[in-house]
Every structure is written in C-alpha cells, then in structure tokens.
Amino acid sequence: MKLSRVGEFGLIDRIKKIVTSDSKNLLLGIGDDAALFRSRPGWITILTTDAMVEGIHFDLTYTPIESLGWKALAINLSDVAAMGGVPQYAVVSLAVPSNWEVEDVELFYRGMKQCGDFYGCMLIGGDTVSSNSGCFISVTVVGEVEDGLAVTRNGAMNEDVLCVTGKLGGSMVGLEVLKSGENKNRFPISVKRFLEPRVKLRESRKLVKEFKITSMIDISDGLSSEILHICQESNLGCLIEEDKIPVAEEVFLWAEKSGKSYSTYALNSGEEYELLFTMPKVEYKKFLSKKSAVAKFDFTVIGEMKPKSEGIKIMRQGSTVPLSPEGWNHFENIEKGRQNYFS
C-alpha cells in the first residue's frame, strides 16, 4: 500500500500498534511531542546514538528490511553493553525512500520491535519522514547503569589481560557471502551474524557485576581498530598473540574460497558486536576459579596491556610486529571508493 494512502498520521497509528508495550516507569510513549519516563536513584543514565545510511552501511538488494530494523537497534544496544549498562528506551528517525510501501515501514518497525523485546528495550518514539534519495536510519538508546559500575575505554592498566567474548570474523564472512551470490545456507551463522547481530548485554552485565573490568568497548569497527582505541584512550601499549584470537568456524571454510587469511577476518571484521575488555590478572584468576559458576558464557584472553613505549604489537608466527588496524574509518574508506563496511 502506498504511504500517501495512509498519510503521516495513519502511519503513526500503524507503528503504534506494532511497537506499543507497557512499563511502570514509562509515563508517555509514542504520539505526543516527546516521551516521558522516570529514572531511578542510584543509577546513571546512558545515552547513545548510531546512524545507518543506505549505500554506505547497508544494501537493500541483500538485506531484508526486517533485519535492518533489528540491526539498527542492535548496534545501539551494543554500545550500552560496552558501558556495562542495561538498555531501557529507544527512539528512531527513519527517512523512507519513495519506493517503500506501508508494509515495508511496518517490517522495519517489526524488526526493531523483535530486537527490543529480545533485549528488554522499549521503542517509545520517533520520527518517520520521507526521503527523495536513500534510506536513512538513526536510533538513539537510553539505558542505565549502577553508579560506580560504568566502564569506559580509558581505564586499562599496564599488565591487565586483554579479553574478547565470542568468536570473530563471521560478520565479514556473512557480508562477503551475501555480496558474492554464494548460497547463503552454506554459511548460515555468518549471514545471520551480519544481518541480525546478537549483542552481549547479558555477558556485559555479568562482567561488570562480578569482576573489576578496567576498560571495555564493543567491536563495531574491527578487533584491531578497537584495540587501538583502548590503547590510545588508556595511554598504553599492548601485545596480542594472533594464535589466541578466537575465530568462528565458518571463517576457515570461507577463507579457503576467498584466498584471504583467516586472521584477516578475525582482526578486521567489523560489526562483530563482541566485547573487548581488560581486567587485572588477579581478576582473571578469580574468573578461572569460579568459572563453573559464572560460565554461562566464555571469553578468551588474547594479550596483555604494556607500557605505551612498547607500542601496540601482535605476535605472529614467532615474531612480534606492529598491529596495523584496517577496520572501517568512514571518510578515508569512502575516499578510496570502498563501500559498505569491509569490502
């Protein structure tokens, strides 16, 4: 159905039906000038926003609109996870291209709603407007974290262990599979990881509540790039062991076809949405000792923080070389004619 048939306010009513939910702290949701909610004493508010632009961050020829809705919210939830927090509310600005129909807009909101329900984040407002060029999405998430538990990028200490959740590389494989026209069903985990990323909110909460995490960041630009961020912000160096980086199984399969090394995927794949974090060695020992109790998830130590003077290095086949980040950097990549996240 054409958008002009339902009009702006008809569309708002349809969106309301998709996203409305209840919460005792939410006083006013979609439909007024703004949303209203109550904050809790003893908690700090988290605010984060991320944009996605058609042709830069996504390509609708291989991205289902419902997945796009999921992902637009998920990438923001991952930022909340990176702070150690709990997401609460989301608002979205969606600029809809002229070839979208009402049903497409509804699919988008349905995808967002599914992601929000899965992670306990409520969509409480937004602005849906028309675009005469591409699709543009901006999501803002409000969350909270207990006073004293928030983790930033800049608290890593010398000799801390550097750790990562999950196994890396799959998102870049998923994108390459989708672009290549390869049968998606042969790489189902990677494709799903790229299209509808899972975020490590539960894991983040376990970490900040049970251990002393000194710094944390989510892997959106690529492992090597995020390592650089933590080192720069914490004013330290580090030494990574390439062999220790956990690599997703489908990466090995795909690397055989693509001819790239599997560690290229593990180091440079963006949109992984795993957590990269540091903790003192004594905390890591604590984890090992109570592992059976907390190990509803696992993580891997991939290296150690060093003094700044020792640089940011990786041990590869017995020799130590500088780590050169090749993750996504917006304006440089565009200049080079690179499109999407990793191509």
Next chain:
Amino acid sequence: MKLSRVGEFGLIDRIKKIVTSDSKNLLLGIGDDAALFRSRPGWITILTTDAMVEGIHFDLTYTPIESLGWKALAINLSDVAAMGGVPQYAVVSLAVPSNWEVEDVELFYRGMKQCGDFYGCMLIGGDTVSSNSGCFISVTVVGEVEDGLAVTRNGAMNEDVLCVTGKLGGSMVGLEVLKSGENKNRFPISVKRFLEPRVKLRESRKLVKEFKITSMIDISDGLSSEILHICQESNLGCLIEEDKIPVAEEVFLWAEKSGKSYSTYALNSGEEYELLFTMPKVEYKKFLSKKSAVAKFDFTVIGEMKPKSEGIKIMRQGSTVPLSPEGWNHFENIEKGRQNYFS
C-alpha cells in the same frame, strides 16, 4: 579541507573542540561508546527526536549550514518546550554528503553549539557518517520536567481557552522569500524565523510553573493542524476566531505580493515553534490579574474548547465554518509533488 584528509577520528577530535562544555551531572561526553549523566530525583526524563532530510526539509541552496545546525537542535528543543520541560543533553546523527568539506561539518556543529548554549542544552554525543546521496540529520534531546508539571496534548477540557504565543505566519513568509529570490533584507524577521527559529522554552516554563495548563503542543506543522491534534487527543471540538489569530507584521507586506490571504499564512505556516495551549478560564483570569508581574511575554486567546459534537470550527467574516488543516503531512505532500514544508 577534504574529510578524507582528517579521517573519522580526526573529525571527532575537531567536533569535540567545538562542542565540549562542562556540567556537574555529565559524567562522560563525546568520544566513548555512549554518554553518561546523572538524573535528578523528583524529575521526569523527556526524550524526543526529529529528523531533517535534504530536499524534503531543507534546501542548501538558500540555507547556510550554520543555520541548519541551529535549526536541527531548535526543532527538538521546541518539543521539550511543548512538554513544559527543560532541555539538558543532545546527541546528533549527521550523514554528510560527499561534497561537504571539513569546514562545512564544523559549521554545522558550530550552529548546533550556538543554539545549545543559548538554550542551555549540551551536545554530548553523536555519529557523523558519510552519505553518497543527500544530507540527513537526526537530533535527539533529553530533558527533564518536575514530576506533576509535564503537559501533554490530551488534557484539554471543555470551555478551556485556547491560546497561542507570539505572532504567526513569518516562517512561511521566510521560506517563500528565500525561494523567490526576493531581497532577504526586506523581510529580515521572517527569514531569520525560518532559518534559525527561536523556541519558547522560557515561556513554557513560566506557563507550567505559574498556571494550570491543561494541554500544550508546539506549532511545527501549522496552527490549524496543531489545533486538530489537541482536539483529537483531548476528544473535544473547538471554536476559533480568525480575527483573533496574531499575525506577524511582515506577513501583511508579503501577502500583498504573493496574493494569498494573510490568514492562510497564520493558519498554515509550519515551523513557527510557537506554543499552542489550553487553560481553564479561571486560570486565564489569574493571568490577566497578575499580568504585569509575569508579562515578560504575552500570549493570545484565539478560541475556546467545545464538546466534540460541535466540531472543530473557525469563525470567519461572521460565519462559522469547519477548520480544514492544510499544514504539512509528510507522505501526502510528497505524493502531490510538494517539496519542503509549505510550498
């Protein structure tokens, strides 16, 4: 300077230098995964977001980029004013077209910063990405309002007076002047009103703190359209007197040239960012009696709320006719080939 020369992280550093400010409640600003701030007990949090799309909401051939930055924030602040609140923090997603240079991005942030400083709202985060089509902007503002003082659209009561701040029509005149190529200096107030709208935050606070305001909305789509919103949400009708609608002086001048009636401007001009609100008659009498004390601003009674069965009407040249809103409705206007807000 080309954006690729400074890169994404160089750009973030430059933006930081423009927008950084201090606040005791802000714990973490631009540069990490998210921003962190403390909320106050006894206050409710307000969350609002608004998008602007090049070619739909603005045209860079006659809009200075610095004004665009001002306006992108101002339209969100106006939503906070419509709730009776105080703005605190803003985040922005900016998708930058390939022909913009570093200096253009800086101008945008400078405009936002000026607006934020003027109204006490701090820019604490955002996402600046590249676009291979037009410019997209989405701003989200967090504000607060005392528990019990928030005003929504749906609380108007039968026989309440319907009031509006300021004088209307100027924004539409400003847009028409800019599009016509007419000398801008002949309509300075209207052009300024369109490009860098002032918002009624101070007025809103006076209203909610000193009077019992039953409903409130800001005029972004046009007076007639906003009247419809209040009536629909409050399940009431109303009777407006056309002669009482305050019209900006330059509207009369421009209407002579354009051949439209001045009331067309007053009723349909969007982006006015005045406040439309209702209050019981007894409250209005209170206002009249203490006018000298509070009248650092004025407002005008333009009509009265009626039972729903009496409809939404306007008294025009002695006869009473239905009020037909012709403000902006996104998808319908686009379908009709209408561009920008009012053309």
